[in-house]
Amino acid sequence: MISLYNKTLTDPLLLQIVEKVHAGERIQSAEAEVLFESKDLGFVGALANTIRERMHGKFTFFNRNFHIEPTNICVYDCKFCSYSRLLKEKQEAWELSEHEILEKVRSYDGIPVTEVHIVGGVHPKMGLHYFASLIKKIKEIRPEIHVKAFTAVELEYMCRKAKLSYEEGLRILKEHGQDSLPGGGAEIFDEELRSVIAGDKCNATEWLQMHETAHKLGMPSNATMLYGHIEKYHHRIDHMERLRKLQDKTGGFNTFIPLKFRNKDNQMSDVPEVSVIEDLKNYAVSRIYMDNFAHLKAYWPMIGRNTAQLSLSFGVDDIDGTIDDSTKIYSMAGSEEQNPSLSTSELVELIRQAGKIPVERDTLYKVIRNYGIAEETEVTA
Ligand code: SF4
Secondary structure, eight states: EEEEEEEEEEEHHHHHHHHHHHHTTTOOHHHHHHHHOSSOOHHHHHHHHHHHHHHHHHHEEEEOOOEEBBOOOOOOTTTOSSSSSSSOOOGGOOOOOOHHHHHHHHTTTTHHHHHHOOOOHHHHHHHHHHHHHHHHHHHEEEOOOOOEEOHHHHHHHHHHTOOOOOOHHHHHHHTOOOBBOOTEEEOOOOOOHHHSSSSSOOOOHHHHHHHHHHHHTTTOEEEEEEEEOOOOHHHHHHHHHHHHHHHHOOOOEEEEEEEEEEOOTTTTTTTTTOOOHHHHHHHHHHHHHHHTOOOEBBBBHOOOOOHHHHHTTOOOOOOEEOTTTTTTGGGGGTOOSSOOOOOOHHHHHHHTTTTEEEEEOOTTOOOOEETTTTTTTOOOO
16 A cells, blocks of 8 residues: 555556556556546546656646648548538639649748648648659758658559659658658547548558658658547557557657547547646556657647647646647637747746746757746756
């Protein structure tokens, strides 16, 4: 029997989990299931926070970035997607021209953004060579900017259409200036569920292979998980397990980003959204389970600023970037943030209000500025 977080634990399984967390040991799938099933959110959160503080203290990371979404026209038909439009649905569809995209990049002249995040629908006519040339032009305008671009789903389609292996395709994009991959498109890896909610796009094996290939080529990436729809806890654990295994092999993931299912204007609108309690528990279990991921991110445009602040006490150490109203993916799905934009000072204030220390980072977690430097001396990013 040990006393922890103002409570006395007698359950041998919970005691075992606590001992493992304190010893810095990995928990197994059955233990993650116990945590997911726990009704004691405070306990699970405190456990996750122990790990968060051991890894990062009170430091909370953000970056200055903007998004480019070249198109929302998509050849696929994911049931949870509120964003995509088919080629024939011209009214609500957009296709930015190369000129418009480059003008957008130029509009940030003199503004100290460090990253451009490029994702969108899988357009049948915007191919790998088009995007490679676009990235080259972006880098000519802004040579120092980090280009994080294209989900594995977009990349798989581009490579297949161009009749290139993943390695050949990624090499071309890298040579033209692409630096890393975002984590989108992972959804939920379980084959049966995936076939229901995202049956026609790249499968789990292909998603993982794309990221493994990128890591091999020296392109780091992130990983996501879409939760809170028709999956059960064991599906989330299976998803995280596959990511954890790949991370053991390559070490190429920077951040794990759980993404909440939103139900507005999509083919799964009858599926209710999960509560904030569930969001926080999911962050906490993710932090405990994904022991080889350095960072856990709450994507504030998706969950809203208030939940993002709360998440910082449930294992999260990163709340993404300033974004500057440049993404529509979650606002179209009904998230709290309809025009997601935060200035750097607003982000800093949001983090401080949660009792944490803001640290501006670049994409690869190099510290740009530690806003708590007067209070604490060193950042362990
Ligand atoms: S989730 Fe992505 S791949 Fe699926 S329909 Fe939407 S834009 Fe297309």
